Amino acid sequence: MKKQVLALLLMTLLLSAILCVTALASDGVELTILHTNDVHGAVEIEPYVAGLAAQLWAEGKQVVVISAGDALDGTSFTNADNGLAMATVMSQVPYDMFILGNHEQNMMRTAAGDVANDLAALNCPILAANASDSMKEVYPGIAPYVVKAFEGVNVAFIGLTTESDETVEYVAALEEARAAAQAEGATVFVAVTHVGNVDQENAANNSRYLAEQCPWLALIIDSHDHVAYENGLLVDNVLIAEAGSNGDYIGAVTLRIQENGTTSATAGLISREVYQATVSPDEEVSALLAQFREEQAYLNDVICQIPADLDGERSTVRSKESNLGDLVCDAMLWVTDSDFALISGTYLRASVAAGDYTNADRLTTFLSEEGLIAFHITGQEIWTMLEGVVDSYGLGGRGFQQIGGVRLVFDPSQPAGSRLISVTMTSGEPLDLNGTYKYATMAMEAAGGGTDRGLVLGENYWTAKPDGTPYGTIPQAFVDYINSGLAGGCQTDGRFAMQANVADGAVWNVGFDCNLQSLSIGSGASVNGAYLTVDGAYERIRENTSYPNGAYLHTSDAYTDVSGWAAGYIYYLTDQGIVNGAYGLFRPQDEITRAELAQMLYRIAGSPETEAADFADVAEDAYYAAAAAWAVEQGIFDRQPGFFPNEPITRQEAFCGLAAFLGLEADSGALARFSDASDVADWAKSGVAALVQLGLVDGTEGRLEPDAPLTRAQAAKLAVLVLLAANAA
Numbered sequence: 001m002k003k004q005v006l007a008l009l010l011m012t013l014l015l016s017a018i019l020c021v022t023a024l025a026s027d028g029v030e031l032t033i034l035h036t037n038d039v040h041g042a043v044e045i046e047p048y049v050a051g052l053a054a055q056l057w058a059e060g061k062q063v064v065v066i067s068a069g070d071a072l073d074g075t076s077f078t079n080a081d082n083g084l085a086m087a088t089v090m091s092q093v094p095y096d097m098f099i100l101g102n103h104e105q106n107m108m109r110t111a112a113g114d115v116a117n118d119l120a121a122l123n124c125p126i127l128a129a130n131a132s133d134s135m136k137e138v139y140p141g142i143a144p145y146v147v148k149a150f151e152g153v154n155v156a157f158i159g160l161t162t163e164s165d166e167t168v169e170y171v172a173a174l175e176e177a178r179a180a181a182q183a184e185g186a187t188v189f190v191a192v193t194h195v196g197n198v199d200q201e202n203a204a205n206n207s208r209y210l211a212e213q214c215p216w217l218a219l220i221i222d223s224h225d226h227v228a229y230e231n232g233l234l235v236d237n238v239l240i241a242e243a244g245s246n247g248d249y250i251g252a253v254t255l256r257i258q259e260n261g262t263t264s265a266t267a268g269l270i271s272r273e274v275y276q277a278t279v280s281p282d283e284e285v286s287a288l289l290a291q292f293r294e295e296q297a298y299l300n301d302v303i304c305q306i307p308a309d310l311d312g313e314r315s316t317v318r319s320k321e322s323n324l325g326d327l328v329c330d331a332m333l334w335v336t337d338s339d340f341a342l343i344s345g346t347y348l349r350a351s352v353a354a355g356d357y358t359n360a361d362r363l364t365t366f367l368s369e370e371g372l373i374a375f376h377i378t379g380q381e382i383w384t385m386l387e388g389v390v391d392s393y394g395l396g397g398r399g400f401q402q403i404g405g406v407r408l409v410f411d412p413s414q415p416a417g418s419r420l421i422s423v424t425m426t427s428g429e430p431l432d433l434n435g436t437y438k439y440a441t442m443a444m445e446a447a448g449g450g451t452d453r454g455l456v457l458g459e460n461y462w463t464a465k466p467d468g469t470p471y472g473t474i475p476q477a478f479v480d481y482i483n484s485g486l487a488g489g490c491q492t493d494g495r496f497a498m499q500a501n502v503a504d505g506a507v508w509n510v511g512f513d514c515n516l517q518s519l520s521i522g523s524g525a526s527v528n529g530a531y532l533t534v535d536g537a538y539e540r541i542r543e544n545t546s547y548p549n550g551a552y553l554h555t556s557d558a559y560t561d562v563s564g565w566a567a568g569y570i571y572y573l574t575d576q577g578i579v580n581g582a583y584g585l586f587r588p589q590d591e592i593t594r595a596e597l598a599q600m601l602y603r604i605a606g607s608p609e610t611e612a613a614d615f616a617d618v619a620e621d622a623y624y625a626a627a628a629a630w631a632v633e634q635g636i637f638d639r640q641p642g643f644f645p646n647e648p649i650t651r652q653e654a655f656c657g658l659a660a661f662l663g664l665e666a667d668s669g670a671l672a673r674f675s676d677a678s679d680v681a682d683w684a685k686s687g688v689a690a691l692v693q694l695g696l697v698d699g700t701e702g703r704l705e706p707d708a709p710l711t712r713a714q715a716a717k718l719a720v721l722v723l724l725a726a727n728a729a
Contacts, residue, residue: 037223040074042247047281068223069101076360127159156181196225232267329404331481371443394512531568588713595645602627652706656687
């Protein structure tokens with residue numbers, strides 16, 4: 001409780017600094033920019049944005065309020081009327097500008113009239129310098145920028161939306177808008193972008209690239225990748241600010257413009273916990289929100305009972321088989337009496353809890369009330385579509401589809417476009433490439449709406465079909481299927497199976513989890529960033545080994561500095577909650593400290609209740625305080641005047657501690673095969689010998705190197721082996 005209060009106090013002080021910073025200026029102009037992004041219908045933030053802006057205005061601050069897009073859908077509140085209530089509430093904040101996001105683009109394709117009404121209801125400039133002609137047809141009022149004057153300084157805010165097939169390239173759009181704004185007298189330029197840093201294949205599709213290419217920018221307010229930059233991200237002297245997603249933060253940037261025209265910016269975030277505790281929500285905005293909530297009371301009506309929890313997490317439905325995806329596809333097959341079904345992972349928006357399922361849940365589970373359509377295609381067309389689906393497996397992008405009516409086996413170690421090995425219908429018959437099958441899918445996909453997904457070798461297999469038959473909507477099919485009682489236990493049933501064959505000497509960099517039909521590792525081959533669970537037990541991936549059905553491949557992209565032999569151990573401990581790194585780094589080659597090793601073993605032991613120990617060098621609230629007391633209590637470390645938490649630990653000290661953790665001792669004769677056995681201290685011989693006898697320590701080139709420091713990677717490997725040994729015991 002004390003830590004929570006302290007955290008709230010620190011965040012409150014941060015808010016106070018943001019509110020007060022403009023008073024510190026001695027010359028020039030200072031602006032406070034409040035920004036939100038990717039709110040996705042989390043409307044409860046809006047009264048606080050309005051309240052904070054009003055507080056700043058009342059204090060004489062110069063304030064700009066910006067939404068960087070993706071606000072008008074994502075919750076039952078927005079989906080009930082395609083975003084009109086959300087836009088109306090936002091108009092009362094009020095926002096000074098709104099940048100089109102990719103979700104607003106999607107709405108332009110599926111509900112053009114509704115989104116046009118929403119954008120008009122926002123009652124502020126709608127910006128996108130790279131808007132396509134089709135976007136401007138839906139809403140002609142889209143502008144490339146808006147110029148605002150502050151004490152004689154004209155600041156141009158240039159909007160960029162997410163790239164689509166028709167849009168102008170980002171930098172070119174920025175440069176063109178800059179030139180036009182300069183002609184209107186603008187001297188300072190802020191980019192407000194729905195771009196993010198998500199496209200690893202094309203660097204030009206990232207806001208970092210914009211900062212590098214456009215050093216004339218004073219600031220970038222970014223969005224799209226849902227990142228919360230606590231103090232902004234500085235790239236080539238251009239600050240990028242972004243405020244997470246779903247109303248978790250209000251972003252606050254102070255932009256200083258000196259009399260000589262130079263600029264500087266500082267960024268901060270105000271968390272939901274802080275703004276709810278310290279900001280008075282605007283009464284009028286709150287009242288309007290309450291009015292809409294009352295009008296939407298029908299959303300609480302229960303429409304079916306969900307048999308089990310359904311996984312609709314973004315990381316699952318866009319990457320691998322999901323029980324929610326299975327259930328939706330099965331519903332589509334049932335309603336249309338089809339043989340085969342596909343549903344885009346991006347269409348599934350949220351997990352579903354077992355029990356009552358309401359109208360609000362229905363609106364939250366699915367992107368929209370998308371039509372369900374069925375038509376006939378050939379087996380070859382199914383094969384080709386599935387080849388594109390497996391190419392997207394595990395990537396978390398827009399191309400991955402949930403499937404129904406088939407089981408497939410694929411080899412992800414093969415080149416894209418040739419990974420599919422076999423496709424079997426649920427009847428047990430193999431897919432007949434020359435046969436004809438009834439296919440159920442989203443009406444948007446059937447009409448060619450998936451052409452931008454790049455699913456299959458760059459070709460468009462999502463073409464319109466003249467014989468398509470409509471069957472209502474996909475959400476209604478889902479509800480009807482649940483109410484039919486046919487849904488069963490709602491477990492995934494292995495529609496995707498992986499059969500990987502890594503050739504001799506090859507390196508396979510894995511990026512996803514998967515059920516294995518089989519995995520063969522050649523001589524000298526390696527698999528980076530992964531580990532296996534075989535029949536419920538952890539196992540290293542070994543060369544010259546074949547793993548049959550029953551193994552599960554685990555991976556993680558938690559760290560940017562982890563690869564090679566240690567990756568499986570580190571990711572395994574991460575998955576178990578024993579290690580977590582910091583800021584995306586594990587630092588595997590760093591020396592592990594006494595505190596870090598104690599904390600690792602303490603977590604392996606289940607973090608048992610422990611009485612605090614009186615160490616002069618261990619603060620009561622240190623993250624490792626309980627672990628240090630426990631480690632001494634268990635005899636893993638000796639009690640000394642201090643714990644020396646930040647001291648590196650030697651290999652023999654670590655080996656003795658691990659032996660004590662396992663309760664093992666052994667005769668020192670087990671050390672005789674090591675050329676440097678005499679270097680092992682007398683007090684350490686029994687413990688080191690115990691680990692040698694257990695096979696947990698094998699030395700390097702016949703040496704133990706007892707006085708060498710233990711690295712974090714080596715400690716991770718030992719911790720996994722100790723964990724397995726402890727479980728086996």
